[in-house]
Amino acid sequence: MFETMPHYVFLFAMICLFIAMVLVLIRLYNGPTLYDRVLSTNSFGTHTVLFIGILGFLSGRPDFLDIALLYALINFVGTIAILKFFRYRAIGDALEKREADK
């Protein structure tokens, strides 16, 4: 009876993370301000990292954790890039402007 207990546990965590991702996506869809959407995107990325790890353990191949690590890196860089873009309306040329001001 309990031979497949780890599968049930990982499946439960996966369903929990899926419901949480759907809730965060609803907030992402009707967030009133921009910062709600950025926060929801960041939270969705964290959920995705955990989801990929759980999926690797559920399918018996924990090598998926490399993809989860890569996704965590991309998620952080993406959040900072979105914030910087909406602050300066450009990602690349803020430094050149500062040098031109001197």
Add this chain to the structure above:
Amino acid sequence: MRNLDLMLSLFRWSFYGFMCIFAVDVTVSLFTAFGVFDIIAWLLIVFGGIFAIIGALGSLRFPDFWSRLHAASITDSGGVILLLMGMGMHSGWNLVTFKLFLIGAFLFITGPTSTHAVANAALVSGLKPPRQLRADLERDDD
């Protein structure tokens, strides 16, 4: 009528007794079939999933941005810690544990950083805290 009450309470308490015996039986068979670390790992994973749902629910239902920030950080702290510790205890000591530790350390550094960046950008762009908090802050200034 009194006999009926007596009989119903008898049924009820025997049901409780059977449930206690069943719970003890399930627990004993779990602990004999698996080790203690497996059970702890499953508990950590289940509670991590519950924490993830709690954080997402708060992030959906809270009234303004600053309280939603607080709710999203529940997932970043509690859910990540519990799920990664559970997966690490389930896998044992090998390369997978090191990768999980790497993911945990990275999320631990970048989660508060990105949350602070979002909050700072919102405050600089003029998104005000709620009215009660603002009144408290102004009263502290006086």
